[in-house]
Amino acid sequence: MSTRTVRRPRGVSLIEALVAMAIMAFGMLAIVGVQSTLRLNNDTARQRSEAVRLAQQAIEDDRSFVDVAVPPVPGTVNYNSIPLAPPQIVDSNSGYTMLSGLVLPLFNSSTRYTLTTATSQAPAAPNAVAPSMMGVMVQVAWNDRANKPNSISLYTGIAGIAPSIAGSLGIAADVGRDGIATVPMMPQGRNAIIPTPAVDFGDGTSGYIPPGGGANGDGAAWLFNNDTGLITVCTTAIGSNDLLNSANQLTCAGGATAWLLSGTVDFAKDPDGLVATGADALYPSGHPFAVQVGFVQTFPTVGVGTASCYTTPPVGVLFGTTPYVYYLCAIPATSASNPKLAWSGYSYVTGAKITWAAQGFEVCRYTSVASDALVQSGAITNSQHPRTYWHVGKLLANGSYSGGLADQNFLIVPYVNGPPGWDCPSGAPLPANTVTYPQPPALQASAPNPP
Numbered sequence: 001m002s003t004r005t006v007r008r009p010r011g012v013s014l015i016e017a018l019v020a021m022a023i024m025a026f027g028m029l030a031i032v033g034v035q036s037t038l039r040l041n042n043d044t045a046r047q048r049s050e051a052v053r054l055a056q057q058a059i060e061d062d063r064s065f066v067d068v069a070v071p072p073v074p075g076t077v078n079y080n081s082i083p084l085a086p087p088q089i090v091d092s093n094s095g096y097t098m099l100s101g102l103v104l105p106l107f108n109s110s111t112r113y114t115l116t117t118a119t120s121q122a123p124a125a126p127n128a129v130a131p132s133m134m135g136v137m138v139q140v141a142w143n144d145r146a147n148k149p150n151s152i153s154l155y156t157g158i159a160g161i162a163p164s165i166a167g168s169l170g171i172a173a174d175v176g177r178d179g180i181a182t183v184p185m186m187p188q189g190r191n192a193i194i195p196t197p198a199v200d201f202g203d204g205t206s207g208y209i210p211p212g213g214g215a216n217g218d219g220a221a222w223l224f225n226n227d228t229g230l231i232t233v234c235t236t237a238i239g240s241n242d243l244l245n246s247a248n249q250l251t252c253a254g255g256a257t258a259w260l261l262s263g264t265v266d267f268a269k270d271p272d273g274l275v276a277t278g279a280d281a282l283y284p285s286g287h288p289f290a291v292q293v294g295f296v297q298t299f300p301t302v303g304v305g306t307a308s309c310y311t312t313p314p315v316g317v318l319f320g321t322t323p324y325v326y327y328l329c330a331i332p333a334t335s336a337s338n339p340k341l342a343w344s345g346y347s348y349v350t351g352a353k354i355t356w357a358a359q360g361f362e363v364c365r366y367t368s369v370a371s372d373a374l375v376q377s378g379a380i381t382n383s384q385h386p387r388t389y390w391h392v393g394k395l396l397a398n399g400s401y402s403g404g405l406a407d408q409n410f411l412i413v414p415y416v417n418g419p420p421g422w423d424c425p426s427g428a429p430l431p432a433n434t435v436t437y438p439q440p441p442a443l444q445a446s447a448p449n450p451p
Helices: 014-063 079-084 163-168 278-282 373-377
Strands: 088-090 096-099 102-105 113-121 133-143 149-159 205-208 220-225 231-236 257-267 292-299 308-311 324-333 343-350 361-367 389-392 410-414 435-438
Touching: 014 113, 014 133, 014 149, 079 113, 079 133, 231 324, 257 343, 257 389, 292 308, 292 324, 324 343, 373 389
Parallel strands: 257 410
Antiparallel strands: 088 113, 096 102, 113 133, 133 149, 205 220, 220 231, 231 257, 257 324, 292 343, 308 324, 343 389, 361 410, 361 435
């Protein structure tokens, strides 16, 4: 019986191939569409992330203001200049933008962003000098690759508080070993008036050899109470603070008690034949020369010694090549006075070059007030640098001592012409509530008269 082999057809027909290709094409189109959408969404997310970063950067830049009332240092922000900030454009070609005068890289940005700041002023507190709060909105706008406009907005509030005051809120107050509350402590756990190079002996005191003291000078050394900042005037055979390690190295028996008065003598600029300006006072840049600081004590005058003042060299290891000289004075005080441990008086600056004559220099002082009478009435404080200090260091009603004074600064300017004080800076960019006034010529004498 014969069999017949049936041969099945192999391969595909043209119609089948076309149908398969059509199905594949639709699938590929779907994949391409998904990929395109993913790329667009990824691009949008990247742009939005960059916009948020720029808005946050702008807000932090606004928060970095250096003062509330005075004109800012170039490259910084002033609180009152925040509402005046113009729109900022991020250049997509260069990848750089200008924010408050600072050039900031945008990390390969390929999109142009427009930053706009809008503010709303909160009502000022009663008798406040500046508004208490400013509402800030930063909007960042851009167009995506489809030229569709996009934007994000961030909102915040910025308090009109000077950074130095806000920063002090993070410094805890301290209660001394005698139960008396004192001023905030420095990170070293001591009274803020104590010089940083002073050596903590670990027993509640710190030792300090002032410039020109110790074995290499007049032998002077100071023993600080870490809680109150009160000084016991001592002597030592040690040559520098680096060699101090124990209170036993100081001889303090019968030593007078004193409070610290310290600050800088700034040098506005080198002689150039021009009257010093407010900018010269705000940004001193002159070359320092040797000066001496003296002090005339008007209270108490009985039962205490004389004030002793020391200055750093014009260019020294301690402060480097800076346009100022640092000074420290130990002003004697006694618990037998009334008020207790209080002192009054005035400081002055002398030097071979300080003379109201051609090629000479004169002394100006920084202050926020022009009247010394206000400090005696309590309208201002001694820290505002009046010409005459009044009852500094006295025992306060809350049981603490007002302590010493720091940042009591002078300004040396070239003498050009006119009466003393003619060359002392005034006007912008000095703060409206700050003036510089001249040191009276009588204070040049070895035995100065009251100003």
